[in-house]
Amino acid sequence: MVRVHINLGSGDTTLGSPPGVVYNDLQWHQLDLQRSQDKIRLTIDNIYPEETTTPGAFFELNIDKGLFLGGVGSFNPDVFFGNYKYFRGCLQGVQFNSVDVFHAARQQVEPMNVYGVEWECSAEFSATSDQPLSFLHNTSFISFPSLQTRQDLRITFDIKTRADRALLVYNSGRSADSDIFALEVVRGSLKLTLNKGGGFLEVISRRLLNDGLWHHVEVVVDRLNAHLTVDGHRKESRLNFGDNIFLDLHDALFVGGVGAVARSFAIHQSLHSLHGTHAASGSFIGCLHNFKVDGRLLGFREARVSRGLRPECVWNYPCMSSPCVDGATCEEEGFYYYRCLCPEGNCFKTGATGEGDSVTPISDVVHVQDIVLREGSHVALTASNIDLIENPSEHDIRDSAVIFKVTRPPAHGNITVDGISIANQDVIFTLLDLAALRVRYSHDGSEEGSDSFGLQLEFLDTTEETPDVFRNKYGFTLMVRVAPWNDKPNVVLPNDDTLVLVENTQLIITQDDFTVIDNDDQPQRLSYTIQYQPGYNIGYFELSDALG
Numbered sequence: 001m002v003r004v005h006i007n008l009g010s011g012d013t014t015l016g017s018p019p020g021v022v023y024n025d026l027q028w029h030q031l032d033l034q035r036s037q038d039k040i041r042l043t044i045d046n047i048y049p050e051e052t053t054t055p056g057a058f059f060e061l062n063i064d065k066g067l068f069l070g071g072v073g074s075f076n077p078d079v080f081f082g083n084y085k086y087f088r089g090c091l092q093g094v095q096f097n098s099v100d101v102f103h104a105a106r107q108q109v110e111p112m113n114v115y116g117v118e119w120e121c122s123a124e125f126s127a128t129s130d131q132p133l134s135f136l137h138n139t140s141f142i143s144f145p146s147l148q149t150r151q152d153l154r155i156t157f158d159i160k161t162r163a164d165r166a167l168l169v170y171n172s173g174r175s176a177d178s179d180i181f182a183l184e185v186v187r188g189s190l191k192l193t194l195n196k197g198g199g200f201l202e203v204i205s206r207r208l209l210n211d212g213l214w215h216h217v218e219v220v221v222d223r224l225n226a227h228l229t230v231d232g233h234r235k236e237s238r239l240n241f242g243d244n245i246f247l248d249l250h251d252a253l254f255v256g257g258v259g260a261v262a263r264s265f266a267i268h269q270s271l272h273s274l275h276g277t278h279a280a281s282g283s284f285i286g287c288l289h290n291f292k293v294d295g296r297l298l299g300f301r302e303a304r305v306s307r308g309l310r311p312e313c314v315w316n317y318p319c320m321s322s323p324c325v326d327g328a329t330c331e332e333e334g335f336y337y338y339r340c341l342c343p344e345g346n347c348f349k350t351g352a353t354g355e356g357d358s359v360t361p362i363s364d365v366v367h368v369q370d371i372v373l374r375e376g377s378h379v380a381l382t383a384s385n386i387d388l389i390e391n392p393s394e395h396d397i398r399d400s401a402v403i404f405k406v407t408r409p410p411a412h413g414n415i416t417v418d419g420i421s422i423a424n425q426d427v428i429f430t431l432l433d434l435a436a437l438r439v440r441y442s443h444d445g446s447e448e449g450s451d452s453f454g455l456q457l458e459f460l461d462t463t464e465e466t467p468d469v470f471r472n473k474y475g476f477t478l479m480v481r482v483a484p485w486n487d488k489p490n491v492v493l494p495n496d497d498t499l500v501l502v503e504n505t506q507l508i509i510t511q512d513d514f515t516v517i518d519n520d521d522q523p524q525r526l527s528y529t530i531q532y533q534p535g536y537n538i539g540y541f542e543l544s545d546a547l548g
Contacts, residue, residue, distance in 0.1 A: 010056020090121035120383040127311035129299030132289040138281035140308030141257030150246045153221040161286025167273040170254040179248045184273045192228045203228045203237045212317030257283030287313035375485040376445035380437040401460035402431035408454030413443045451480035489518040
């Protein structure tokens with residue numbers, strides 16, 4: 001529910017949304033909060049107005065610490081009560097007394113004023129829990145509520161990586177000597193670390209899983225044993241923690257890495273993945289899928305915090321296809337790009353492409369998701385359809401300087417920008433247009449189940465310090481999936497919708513008198529029903545091959 005707290009100096013006033021109505025359904029909701037003197041009105045989705053009044057004679061809202069959105073940061077006011085979690089989700093169109101808050105925030109030059117914010121609605125918030133999770137950086141992670149187990153625990157997942165060392169799963173307490181459950185990648189294999197208070201227990205699998213292929217992992221802990229299974233090959237160890245039979249875990253369950261506070265505890269617990277120069281990084285890079293705790297699927301929908309993730313598995317590991325000649329070294333760069341290194345210079349096998357004859361693949365720059373719409377309808381393109389992997393604003397490239405040009409128009413629709421329809425081959429829009437939902441694809445209503453159009457991506461305002469990835473032009477295709485819709489048939493009738501004939505005669509009805517145009521069905525599949533109205537029994541219809 002939504003709740004408003006306000007204190008103008010004469011005491012607290014609380015105003016909330018109607019009971020039983022929830023808004024954490026991953027759908028957009030409109031909220032309008034208005035105050036005039038002592039009157040407060042909260043309206044959600046234009047259908048749930050709630051009103052109240054503030055006590056006392058103070059009517060001014062004095063603000064001297066600024067406006068916070070999503071959380072309070074390091075600000076800890078004496079009047080703030082309640083341990084509220086920071087907001088996780090998307091906001092748009094936020095205005096405070098007609099001031100565009102997001103526009104003002106993006107003009108701030110102090111980094112401390114904006115933390116953990118992306119200036120678009122991340123694809124995570126439209127992803128489902130059964131989609132793979134891609135961990136992109138060595139500081140990536142996703143966290144969930146702490147493990148609830150005291151004795152028995154079962155974790156299963158699928159993993160795809162080339163990492164030699166990484167922290168995969170971590171749950172502990174709020175101090176360095178707390179109980180711990182940790183799963184790491186060490187020298188390409190899995191290592192389970194467990195401590196219930198009576199010392200550390202380690203279980204190490206000898207099965208290598210950093211080969212860029214998918215592997216299935218199962219971890220089972222009960223009162224007597226700990227089992228670590230990779231692709232059906234199991235290693236186990238008997239537990240011997242003396243009187244410490246319970247696993248007391250209080251902090252969040254981290255997957256793929258850890259947050260800043262938990263990292264300080266994990267480092268002092270001698271985890272191999274965070275040792276030495278890896279203390280500030282150590283996160284897992286690769287893909288996880290079907291992550292389950294005691295049979296419960298955990299993914300984007302259950303996450304509390306995430307950093308550096310993308311839905312779907314973006315890691316392709318091109319060196320796995322052995323594109324280099326024998327004796328050459330294949331070196332992967334990014335998700336799909338690679339180079340072959342050898343003294344001769346040309347180390348690519350016949351048909352392979354690499355540094356010498358290609359540019360950075362578009363998959364390293366932008367993640368593309370199909371447009372899905374109903375036949376004959378239109379839809380706005382969003383950041384989930386065209387999602388830049390790297391954030392241009394981090395390299396001083398404005399959203400308005402990220403240019404998309406239609407190089408091949410759609411065959412069964414058209415593209416409009418800000419409601420203006422122009423020749424498809426001349427359509428140009430920016431990342432700013434995309435974020436503002438100004439770009440729309442409209443289907444022409446034809447019976448084709450798919451469509452596509454070509455785009456060219458270019459970054460302007462680059463300098464000598466701008467990374468090379470932003471210096472090139474990239475071409476890619478955006479696919480359109482069209483859901484069929486059974487359109488209403490077009491019935492063609494004679495003038496005045498009336499058949500004219502002489503009394504007591506017959507009329508052979510042809511297509512000149514009556515016909516139906518239906519693009520969704522063949523003529524032989526159409527059937528007609530004659531309905532006689534009471535009182536109008538002076539005539540009848542009959543088939544030519546079944547007279548009477």
